[in-house]
Structure formats: C-alpha cells, structure tokens
Amino acid sequence: MPDNARRIAIIGGGLTGLVAADRLAAAGQKAVVYERYPEAGGLVGTFKVGGEPLECFYHHLFTSDRDYVSLARDLGLGDALEWLPSKMGFYSHGRLWDFGTPFSLLKFHPLGVRGRLEFVLSTLALRHNPRWQPLEAETAVDWFRKNGYGRALAEVWGPLLRQKYGRHWEEIGLVWLWGKIALRTRSRDETGLGERLGYMKGSFGRAVDALLKRLGERGGEFRPTRPVKLVRRAAGGYEVTAKGGSETFDLVLSTVAIPEFLNLVPDLPDALRDRWRKVRYTHALCPVLILDRSLSKYYWTNVGDTQMPFGGVIEHTNYIPRERYGGHHVIYISNYVLPDDPKWTMRDSDLWQIYLPALEKMMPALAQAKVLEKHLFRAEYAQPIIPARYSETLPEVRTELSGLYSASMAQIYPEDRGQNYAVKMGRQAAETILSDLSDGRIGAPS
Numbered sequence: 001m002p003d004n005a006r007r008i009a010i011i012g013g014g015l016t017g018l019v020a021a022d023r024l025a026a027a028g029q030k031a032v033v034y035e036r037y038p039e040a041g042g043l044v045g046t047f048k049v050g051g052e053p054l055e056c057f058y059h060h061l062f063t064s065d066r067d068y069v070s071l072a073r074d075l076g077l078g079d080a081l082e083w084l085p086s087k088m089g090f091y092s093h094g095r096l097w098d099f100g101t102p103f104s105l106l107k108f109h110p111l112g113v114r115g116r117l118e119f120v121l122s123t124l125a126l127r128h129n130p131r132w133q134p135l136e137a138e139t140a141v142d143w144f145r146k147n148g149y150g151r152a153l154a155e156v157w158g159p160l161l162r163q164k165y166g167r168h169w170e171e172i173g174l175v176w177l178w179g180k181i182a183l184r185t186r187s188r189d190e191t192g193l194g195e196r197l198g199y200m201k202g203s204f205g206r207a208v209d210a211l212l213k214r215l216g217e218r219g220g221e222f223r224p225t226r227p228v229k230l231v232r233r234a235a236g237g238y239e240v241t242a243k244g245g246s247e248t249f250d251l252v253l254s255t256v257a258i259p260e261f262l263n264l265v266p267d268l269p270d271a272l273r274d275r276w277r278k279v280r281y282t283h284a285l286c287p288v289l290i291l292d293r294s295l296s297k298y299y300w301t302n303v304g305d306t307q308m309p310f311g312g313v314i315e316h317t318n319y320i321p322r323e324r325y326g327g328h329h330v331i332y333i334s335n336y337v338l339p340d341d342p343k344w345t346m347r348d349s350d351l352w353q354i355y356l357p358a359l360e361k362m363m364p365a366l367a368q369a370k371v372l373e374k375h376l377f378r379a380e381y382a383q384p385i386i387p388a389r390y391s392e393t394l395p396e397v398r399t400e401l402s403g404l405y406s407a408s409m410a411q412i413y414p415e416d417r418g419q420n421y422a423v424k425m426g427r428q429a430a431e432t433i434l435s436d437l438s439d440g441r442i443g444a445p446s
C-alpha cells in the first residue's frame with residue numbers, strides 16, 4: 001500500500017459498499033468496510049435451502065444489466081451467469097392469467113379489446129421514448145389518464161402501483177415507470193414470446209464472497225457486526241464511531257439509506273438535510289415457503305388485485321431447477337409496506353395468518369402442499385419512492401462536507417434500483433473520490 005494511501009471508511013457491506021471498496025483498494029487506498037450484520041451482502045444476503053445458498057429476497061438480472069455482467073466477469077464469475085426463460089402470470093378478477101407475451105395479451109380478458117390496445121400503445125410509447133427528461137414533470141397516473149389509457153391503468157398499472165406504493169401510488173413519477181418498462185421489455189428473447197432473465201449459479205452471494213476475498217487481498221478490511229452510530233468531523237477527517245469503538249478516517253463513504261445517513265452525521269448543513277429528508281421509502285416483507293410441490297406454472301405472478309395482502313408471488317423453482325435445492329419448491333411472496341403500515345411491526349405468526357389463506361385462494365394447490373420450511377425476511381428502506389421531478393431532490397454523491405460521500409439506492413435515477421445499478425453506483429462513488437483526491441480537492445492524509 002503506498003505511503004500516501006488514504007484511510008477511507010465505507011459504511012455498509014452491501015453490493016454498493018463492496019464494489020466501491022474494491023475499486024478504492026485497487027487504486028491503492030485503504031478501504032475499511034463497516035457492516036451492521038455478521039454477513040456481507042445487504043439485500044443480496046442468502047440463506048440455505050437443501051444445502052444450496054438462496055437469496056433471502058428474490059433476485060434475477062435483466063439482459064440490459066451490463067455493469068453487473070462486467071463485474072461478474074471481472075471476478076471470474078462470468079461463466080456462472082445463466083440466462084433462462086421465465087413465464088409471467090397475472091392474478092386478476094379471481095383467477096390467474098398468462099401475461100407478458102403478445103399471445104397471452106390476446107387472451108387477457110380483464111383488459112377487454114380497448115384496454116389491450118391501450119396497453120400495447122402505452123407500452124410502446126414508453127419503450128420507444130429515448131429520453132427521460134421530457135417525462136420528468138409528470139406522474140405515471142396523470143400520463144395514462146391524459147392519453148386515454150384509463151383501462152390499462154385501471155386493470156394493470158394502477159393495481160401494481162398501489163400494491164407497491166400504497167397511498168403514494170398516484171405520486172409515482174412517469175420516469176420510474178419508463179425505467180421499468182424500458183428495461184423489462186429489453187429483456188425479451190429474440191422470438192418476442194418470452195423473457196430471459198439472468199441468475200448466478202450458486203446464488204448472487206458468490207459475487208459478494210468474491211468481492212470480500214479480493215478486498216482482503218488488496219489490503220482492505222471488512223468489519224462485520226460493527227454498526228456505525230456516529231460520524232463527526234475531526235482534525236484531518238472524520239471520526240467514525242461504531243459498535244466496539246471510534247477511529248479517525250480521511251474520508252467517509254456512506255452506502256446506507258438516506259434517513260439513516262442523516263441520523264449518523266449531525267454536522268450536515270441544514271439546507272442539505274431539508275432536501276434529503278424528502279427522500280421516502282417503502283419497506284419490504286418477504287415470506288418464503290419451501291414446499292413439496294409447485295403452486296403454478298409461473299416464475300413471476302403479479303397480483304393485480306388490491307384486496308390481496310401482497311403484490312407478487314415468485315416461484316423461484318419455476319425458473320431455477322429445483323434439483324439444486326434438494327428437490328424442494330421455493331416460493332417467495334412479495335409485499336412492500338409503508339413504514340406506518342401495521343404489518344411492518346406484526347409478529348411472523350400473525351403475518352402468516354394473513355398470507356397463507358390469500359395465497360391458497362390464488363393458488364389452490366397450496367391446500368395439498370406440505371410446508372417444509374417457512375421464513376420471513378424483512379428489509380427496511382427497501383425501495384425508494386420516486387415521485388415526479390425527483391431530480392430536484394436527488395441526493396448527490398458528494399455532500400457539502402469535503403471528504404464525506406453518499407452512494408445509496410435512492411441516488412439511482414432515472415433507472416430503478418437493482419444490483420446492476422448498485423455496481424454502477426459503487427464504481428461511480430469510488431471514481432468521484434479518486435478524482436477528488438487527484439484534483440487536490442481533499443487535503444493531505446491525516
């Protein structure tokens with residue numbers, strides 16, 4: 001490590017923090033990653049099913065996720081990426097429908113003839129729109145209504161937005177939906193009849209492990225079970241106080257959610273604090289069932305019925321062969337909840353009493369299934385709420401305090417958060433720091 005190496009504290013050992021640390025360490029800096037939990041990975045953390053690691057929260061890649069693919073190759077994991085077809089379903093009007101291909105749309109009765117046309121026209125309009133800036137001022141809902149796409153909104157997009165964002169659904173910016181539609185439709189296979197999604201054989205946790213290993217080899221440090229509690233300006237840098245003690249660093253990069261960052265750094269100027277406080281999130285509840293049988297033919301089923309207590313069912317083993325998981329079937333339930341939703345603080349047993357009857361109503365095969373395992377994972381600040389004109393709130397990587405940076409999910413825009421953009425954001429944060437060091441924007445090492 002060179003004599004002029006800076007000591008850089010990175011708060012958060014998720015993908016963004018590890019990628020930034022990897023890049024900084026490669027450039028000869030001393031990167032020290034603080035993680036609150038015993039394991040690295042954050043939202044791509046894993047547990048084991050039938051001896052095989054599996055993400056606690058369902059994960060796949062789109063074919064447009066080039067930054068992630070380049071990271072996997074760089075870590076020697078390029079061959080571990082597999083691109084497999086997947087089937088999508090939609091639950092609406094009390095039954096399951098095929099969804100996501102031109103042929104299935106023809107048979108999707110809830111939309112009617114007019115609604116199908118609206119759905120196709122609205123999807124094409126967003127997909128072929130090259131620039132997001134002209135869409136910035138508008139909410140998704142206003143755009144659908146203004147353009148006469150009311151039926152597509154009522155039957156498909158409206159229920160999906162409500163399931164994900166609760167009472168904030170009408171505030172969601174058109175840019176957010178544009179990002180989703182553009183990325184998703186780019187993941188279609190050449191026939192246009194289905195979708196190919198990417199997975200890492202052995203789980204996405206392999207990339208996390210490879211990053212940790214390389215960080216150690218490059219002279220960096222990973223400090224698990226060391227939640228950071230306070231970051232204060234100190235002579236020559238910042239004093240970072242974590243469980244187990246305080247230490248001074250030349251620079252600090254935070255990768256935690258914006259509300260947590262604001263709590264950690266009392267010295268932040270009021271103007272920045274006021275703007276960044278506007279960033280809001282939903283939390284995620286993610287029940288996982290390990291069963292002896294399949295519940296449907298779909299990998300991904302959207303729930304377009306707002307009476308149902310969740311927004312999606314993801315049958316992982318309809319996408320990845322179940323033989324890898326000891327022959328078991330893996331079913332995730334996707335449920336985003338606002339921070340004040342009573343479900344967020346409910347006990348697991350009470351939540352299962354809500355989820356299981358609803359799932360059985362939707363997929364009656366559950367009644368005969370043997371439940372081998374049940375898990376319920378929770379993630380705070382799991383999805384930023386992106387309203388119209390978000391660029392006016394969007395937090396920058398450089399804060400107003402020299403040597404203090406932030407790179408988090410809420411800083412990804414105009415795309416939606418995802419592993420690909422965590423990689424991009426981690427790299428961008430490291431490059432920003434390195435360029436500030438080489439420009440002399442930041443003083444000599446302490």
Ligand SMILES: Cc1cc2nc3c(=O)[nH]c(=O)nc-3n(C[C@H](O)[C@H](O)[C@H](O)COP(=O)(O)OP(=O)(O)OC[C@H]3O[C@@H](n4cnc5c(N)ncnc54)[C@H](O)[C@@H]3O)c2cc1C
Pocket residue numbers: 011012013014015016017034035036037040041042043044057058059060061226227228229255256257260284286379382383407408409417418419420422
């Ligand atoms: C339900 C769900 C499904 C998803 N599905 C997909 C998908 O299919 N495909 C995809 O690409 N992406 C998906 N994502 C998104 C993807 O997981 C994230 O975009 C990515 O993992 C974010 O990485 P990150 O490092 O920015 O954040 P995080 O993973 O949240 O990492 C932040 C880290 O900071 C730590 N931390 C927090 N506070 C402190 C503290 N005070 N001190 C120290 N450490 C702290 C946390 O423990 C965590 O490890 C999904 C996310 C969710 C919630």
